[in-house]
Amino acid sequence: MEKTIILGKQGNQPFEIKGELVSRKHAEIIVSDNGEWLLRDLHSTNGTYVRNEQTGEMKRVGEVRITPMTFVILGSEGMLGCSFYAKQCLNYGDFKEELLYMRSKEEWFDGEEERLRKKNNLINILVRFAAAMAVLAISFLVTSDNSNLTMFIRFGVMGCAAYLVPFFYDVNKARKKMKSQKESFHKCPNPECSHVMSSNEIMDACCAKCHCH
Numbered sequence: 460m461e462k463t464i465i466l467g468k469q470g471n472q473p474f475e476i477k478g479e480l481v482s483r484k485h486a487e488i489i490v491s492d493n494g495e496w497l498l499r500d501l502h503s504t505n506g507t508y509v510r511n512e513q514t515g516e517m518k519r520v521g522e523v524r525i526t527p528m529t530f531v532i533l534g535s536e537g538m539l540g541c542s543f544y545a546k547q548c549l550n551y552g553d554f555k556e557e558l559l560y561m562r563s564k565e566e567w568f569d570g571e572e573e574r575l576r577k578k579n580n581l582i583n584i585l586v587r588f589a590a591a592m593a594v595l596a597i598s599f600l601v602t603s604d605n606s607n608l609t610m611f612i613r614f615g616v617m618g619c620a621a622y623l624v625p626f627f628y629d630v631n632k633a634r635k636k637m638k639s640q641k642e643s644f645h646k647c648p649n650p651e652c653s654h655v656m657s658s659n660e661i662m663d664a665c666c667a668k669c670h671c672h
Contacts, residue, residue: 464488464548466533466541467501473551474650476541480505480534488525488548496545498525505534515643528560536646536653543650554671557648558664565661568641575634591618647671 465471467485476485482503489497499522500507508517510530517532525531527546534540544557598613647654647666654668665672 461492462490462549464490465501466531466548467503472548472650474543474547476533476650478534478538478540480539481541482534485533486531488545490549496525496527496529498523498529498531498545503533505540508532510643515640517643528556530646538653541650542646544648547648547650551650554648555664558661558672561644561648561656561661562664564644565641565658568637568644572634572637572641575637579631579634 465484465487466476467483468476468481469483470476470485482501482505484501485503486498486500486507489499491497498507498509498520500520506519508519508531509523509525510517510532512530517536525545527544527549529545530542531545532540532542536542546556595613602609642655645656645658645661647656647669649666649669649671652666652669652671654666656666660667
């Protein structure tokens, strides 16, 4: 039997929504007889969003096929909106699957961050070395003088070039982006809780604010 859940301050979802940016009837989820899930925005003022489970980015949607584990945001994240995994609309209060999923994402991101750290260390060494060698080559083009003073200046400039590389080439840009993506998966799965969980809370599978587990 098809089931329709109206989401909003006056919706029939099994949890309370108080966010100021959530409309009275903000969106709806339709679960068909064959188990397909459809999310539809009901012309809300502040929009309905779903999360890209690869990048963590939120995309505003009008009507889209979803799964029970799709992360949905009404209005905005935090206290002014409401966010939840779609399955809570039919099975509210059981967060085990979501917390296990969050832990798996945390472990994946930790592994990727470590891989990037090692890669960046190597790139950092190579870029610094290349910068130093480039400066050395230019210095020989400028002057062929090989006196002790000239050599001292050359090596000093080489050291400065290597030191200044991070100011012009950020080898950690990818890691910073990944950290931001990782944090987008830290929102407590309880729709009535606005807490952003720490890595330790996720690994312990328990929110420190609402104690969901």
